[in-house]
Amino acid sequence: MNAYLECIPCFFRQALEQARLFTGNEIVHKEIMNEVAALVPRFSLGLTPPEIAREMHKLFEKRFEGKDVYKTIKYQSNRRAMELYPKLKEKIAQSEDRLLTAVEFAIAGNVIDYAAKNTLNIEEEIQKLLKGDFAAGRKGVFEYESFRKDLGEAKTVLYLADNAGEIIFDRVFIEEFCDNRKVIFAVRDKPVINDALMEDAIFCGIDKIAQVISSGVDAPGTILKYCSGEFLNIFRQADLIISKGQGNFESLSQEKRHIFFLFMVKCPVIAKETGCKMGDIVLF
């Protein structure tokens, strides 16, 4: 999908939050705001939000020489999610429809998103999840039957990861279908916000159940023109693609491949684009 003009204020807000993680120096924060402002005329409305976010991210990469300022946050998210793993497995074991519960969990894990964090209370969402009323009344578009059918027929599944921590929720989901098929789990190539990297996937044990690869992209989304050849081959050949998170949706919504998008609606622009409400969980 193309960026909306509403994304511009949001980019400034994100840039400011990130700048504050990198340094406490307010003069530097203002310089970064000036640099983001200088990018605005280049933000064509024909670009997707992750393409713009990538440009913005390059400012940080250049200024802070690639420092992974979310490293600790990602580690904590992974650890926190790992603690939940046994409970998630237990809930799935008790549920009437294991796959449905697992896919709901996978979407629930999508609350762990620092780019949109100001609108979300992660702990509250997790408590809802464990009580079992997470999905109640918040299903937007939710094409579960069609997903179950297509998954049943797929021999290879490409799974596009989103955030660190969240990937534990992806893991419990993948564990419901990886026995009978090949799963390829794609992560970002370089640190970008709290998006999952190879090290997060390994830390969370995804490499035990799927083939973990890098998409080749250093943006908070799967921008095909920047993806590696290896990734593109799999992207073109996989029977089914599962795309997690808003960033992957934003960059792939216009692709003609057979993709199921799973995410929580976290901003008004995505709500408008999908016809859903803020906080809705979607699968389509």
Add this chain to the structure above:
Amino acid sequence: MNAYLECIPCFFRQALEQARLFTGNEIVHKEIMNEVAALVPRFSLGLTPPEIAREMHKLFEKRFEGKDVYKTIKYQSNRRAMELYPKLKEKIAQSEDRLLTAVEFAIAGNVIDYAAKNTLNIEEEIQKLLKGDFAAGRKGVFEYESFRKDLGEAKTVLYLADNAGEIIFDRVFIEEFCDNRKVIFAVRDKPVINDALMEDAIFCGIDKIAQVISSGVDAPGTILKYCSGEFLNIFRQADLIISKGQGNFESLSQEKRHIFFLFMVKCPVIAKETGCKMGDIVLF
């Protein structure tokens, strides 16, 4: 108070909302976002938010040749508030402490603010107001006793208006104390957002109870360096100044004059600055 870096995303949001009122042409919207972006490096952190808003407003003034795009909105706000006038008077007549009820109403009127409207539901607030539970549990700093005492001693009161519509609420408040003292009611000089102008004050009958003057300023605040000589004389000599709204607070919070600020906390920056919560009503 000086602007915070958090104000920058908010300026873009406001610029976009205003741009959409002026025209439906998305290319023009983007051009305006580019123009606002070009101002960002000039947004010194030593400026107050209304000073920055004034620069931004000049872009619209230039592009749309001073067109008052909020004219209809202001007229509707005035009309809607006029309808409430008899009810407000009735509530005051029934109350134990007329002045307290009137000052609460004056602050309640401050919900009518299109610059911050996305966080407020005006009709809902008005319903709360008429039910009498508007102020319950939301008083931040509220120095009413000190205000009552100082008002009792004041012979001249300068009242700094904020928005159209809201000024009806100011009127019922002023009617509680204008019999024994001279009240000067200052409005903006030129159209800026939905801020009250001379025509709004006259439409709402404020000229019957107070001397209405222009502050000389074409910004959503009272920036003294742009005020007229007439206004500044009154500003320096009045026994008491009542300042309505965030914009006037933002531009006058560092002045050494005897000013009571009345407003509703509508943004996280003002919440931080005042130590209050979003939605709190303040008088200090």
